[in-house]
Amino acid sequence: MGRTVFSTSPRVDVIVDLGNPFLNLTVDGFLKIGSVAVAKAAAEEAYFIAKRGSVSRHDFEKSLKKMCREGAYWGTVAGLYVGMEYGVERVRGVRDWKNAMIGGALTGAIVSAASNQSKDKIVLNAITGSAVATAAEFINHFT
Amino acid sequence: MGRTVFSTSPRVDVIVDLGNPFLNLTVDGFLKIGSVAVAKAAAEEAYFIAKRGSVSRHDFEKSLKKMCREGAYWGTVAGLYVGMEYGVERVRGVRDWKNAMIGGALTGAIVSAASNQSKDKIVLNAITGSAVATAAEFINHFT
Structure with missing residues (x-):
């Protein structure tokens, strides 16, 4: 690391x-x-x-x-x-799949906010980012 | 597992x-x-x-x-x-990021073939699947 x-x-x-x-x-x-x-x-x-x-x-x-x-x-x-996942890990003090979930949501929100999308789109992208990050974490760590 | x-x-x-x-x-x-x-x-x-x-x-x-x-x-x-990643791992006999790459390509190809898409779309989805799986593998295992 x-x-x-x-x-x-x-x-x-x-x-x-x-x-x-x-x-x-x-x-x-x-x-x-x-x-x-x-x-x-x-x-x-x-x-x-x-x-x-x-x-x-x-x-x-x-x-x-x-x-x-x-x-x-x-x-x-x-x-x-x-960077977000690492930041969330430092703030929460634990290392589990919830970091991926929160990190994914933050990333989705920031990326769509930065590309000037509507408020609805930002929320939906945050949800999607969160789901994709959680899914990737599950596939790679739990199998 | x-x-x-x-x-x-x-x-x-x-x-x-x-x-x-x-x-x-x-x-x-x-x-x-x-x-x-x-x-x-x-x-x-x-x-x-x-x-x-x-x-x-x-x-x-x-x-x-x-x-x-x-x-x-x-x-x-x-x-x-x-399933594909596991199959590739068994066939190749090693466990590294190339399994994710090959597994992602196979998954992308099969999913788009199953949904009756054109040959171009199947190839492009195989490439995208491969890239997404490799990226997820890198993020989760190398940091």
């Missing part, structure tokens, strides 16, 4: 230590989940290119932009969530 | 043992994530009822139906994913 170690089979480790566990976790989440999103966008583009059978300079630029956009978005949401 | 133990603060344990780890995990995922989705739908309905200030018999029936539908859908997807 506290240092970003992202590793794939041919070992590539990115280690960032900012000396503060909250910041470290957030940067950690941003880098790891950002990489996942970049890979996702790249896989989608690769599928369309393979289907079309050709690739132009314009397509390439568009793909690159999409990868950056998706990577930054997923990274931000994940960093926020990891 | 292998038995469904779903616990909340006032302890409520549901234990189902079908004698087969694959089936147990799937049922386990279905029950746990189904419960999360039912709670999510209930929270959404509660928000709308609180906002409107009144509740009719018709609304109540609609809410109940929505809870069942969402619970069954999330439960099915989660059960499928947990």
Whole structure:
């Protein structure tokens, strides 16, 4: 905990230590989940290119932009969530699935508030974020 | 592993043992994530009822139906994913984040194939499922 170690089979480790566990976790989440999103966008583009059978300079630029956009978005949401979960853990003093539930709700609310959505949408996104985070926590920790 | 133990603060344990780890995990995922989705739908309905200030018999029936539908859908997807991840783990013989990646891709493909979507949509959902499962795995295991 506290240092970003992202590793794939041919070992590539990115280690960032900012000396503060909250910041470290957030940067950690941003880098790891950002990489996942970049890979996702790249896989989608690769599928369309393979289907079309050709690739132009314009397509390439568009793909690159999409990868950056998706990577930054997923990274931000994940960093926020990891930071929130850690904050909730510190405030509550325990480590269980309720941290994921509260962290998910806060993340959902903040992300939709930041993107200027209506009050209804913020509440619904908070509920959805909470449910998704709880579900992910259950799947990964209870089985 | 292998038995469904779903616990909340006032302890409520549901234990189902079908004698087969694959089936147990799937049922386990279905029950746990189904419960999360039912709670999510209930929270959404509660928000709308609180906002409107009144509740009719018709609304109540609609809410109940929505809870069942969402619970069954999330439960099915989660059960499928947990089963797939376990299957991939057995076939590969190792337990790492790549199981989540492959399991997520299979789940995304199967769910969209089952709902009669186009071939493009199946591939894209497989990629998205894979990315979401990998991201959830990273968030829960590497921090």
